[in-house]
Amino acid sequence: MVDKQILSNRLDTFRKELKNLGQDGALITKRENYMYLSGFSGTSANLVITDKKAYLLTDFRYVEQSAKQAPMFEVIQHKTDIKDTILEILNAEGIKKLGFEDESLTYAEYKSFKGKFQGTELEGIGSVIEGLRSIKDSYEIETITKAVEIADGAFSYVLGIIKPGITELDVAAELEYQMKKLGASGASFETIVASGLRSSMPHGVASEKKLEIGDTITMDFGALYNHYCSDITRTVFLGQPDKKMIDIYNIVLEAQLTSERGAVSGKTGREVDKIARDIIYDKGFEGKFGHGLGHGLGLEIHENPRLSPSGDKVLKNNMAVTVEPGIYVEGLGGVRIEDTIIIRDNNPLVLTQSKKDMIII
Known part of the structure; x- marks a missing residue:
């Protein structure tokens, strides 16, 4: 399992990048990227990361595993439609500008998120996380x-x-x-x-x-x-x-x-x-x-x-x-x-x- 301090350092560095991009938060859906930032290695998760909070959304199969592997994140078992849970977080955190992985998210997924998250602007963050991943700890x-x-x-x-x-x-x-x-x-x-x-x-x-x-x-x-x-x-x-x-x-x-x-x-x-x-x-x-x-x-x-x-x-x-x-x-x-x-x-x-x-x- 990845050391907690290393995970904390990765999260801190990503938050600095988000701040530089002017984002209120980010939605992370690519598996390799959520593994890198959270430590969770299961096959089903989304992350919502803000300046102060970090949420890991997964289904029933992975709640116990993610709680052990992702100590920096609040683990939430998402609703049947994960977008409903994401929307609740966006509203609770007051996120108006949400970064997303435009180089890996499909157009169909983007349209689905955009249609659901009314009042929140979606902005691509390019390969920011991949850039962090390119330098190994x-x-x-x-x-x-x-x-x-x-x-x-x-x-x-x-x-x-x-x-x-x-x-x-x-x-x-x-x-x-x-x-x-x-x-x-x-x-x-x-x-x-x-x-x-x-x-x-x-x-x-x-x-x-x-x-x-x-x-x-x-x-x-x-x-x-x-x-x-x-x-x-x-x-x-x-x-x-x-x-x-x-x-x-x-x-x-x-x-x-x-x-x-x-x-x-x-x-x-x-x-x-x-x-x-x-x-x-x-x-x-x-x-x-x-x-x-x-x-x-x-x-x-x-x-x-x-x-x-x-x-x-x-x-x-x-x-x-x-x-x-x-x-x-x-x-x-x-x-x-x-x-x-x-x-x-x-x-x-x-x-x-x-x-x-x-x-x-």
Whole structure:
């Protein structure tokens, strides 16, 4: 459970943002955001937060759980229509300007709220909470570190079962099983295992294809631990690889290591992406690295900031991001190498410990 002081700090920071926006209060409906602010991890809740009060509205199933997990909030079992309970709070608190998550609330939900909350002006707060979430506190870094350790452990295990004749689905199942045995609640996204010619597909999810001698095998997976995600990619070879694939591997490794060292506070995501992209393009593979270098992660597998050609946000200390360059050549194969790191002033904290030297099984 998240420490009460950490939850208090998050709530205080959000209230300052609300004040800066000129809002009387905010309605929080996105699960990852209400989890972050309240500590409640159930699947049904809305928060109403004012300068002085904090309410968590949930149904009968979660009243006891939310009371334990969300100590900074007054827990209310809402009426059949949750909007009726929200309206009572708005009237009691005299809220005339109510912030809402316009980047996640559907248009239908917005119309429903607007029609119900007569006399209260609804104003979007954009990605304010996501911005707060992008900089991890001590609890989050500790939790993500554990999620990374679990993924590392699963990778170490699965290296011992890879052999000709097993399928990509077999490998994916073993990765996910081992992550659960090591403490994960599940995988943080659909596991990617792409072998042979399929490895040229960056998001080639596991198939019934059987592994063969000579295959390049790319595995991209992550553990979900206490609701936080990890993300790792490793590319290994079953038998001696083609010389072209060895060259590609070494280029990707150089790009990964160099851009990882360059992922420091004060640079933009675009600048870090360019480090890896320049190395790959200079070696003759322009157009073969068609995705961004990395992304933030936490309660969601893809969060801000983005390390990509369009990544204009400045990196700050304690952001958790991935660094995952790749080269993909249709008809030959592909290589991607990925770590999860924590941004620091000079040297980033690399959480992923699985070896990156070429592995030939």
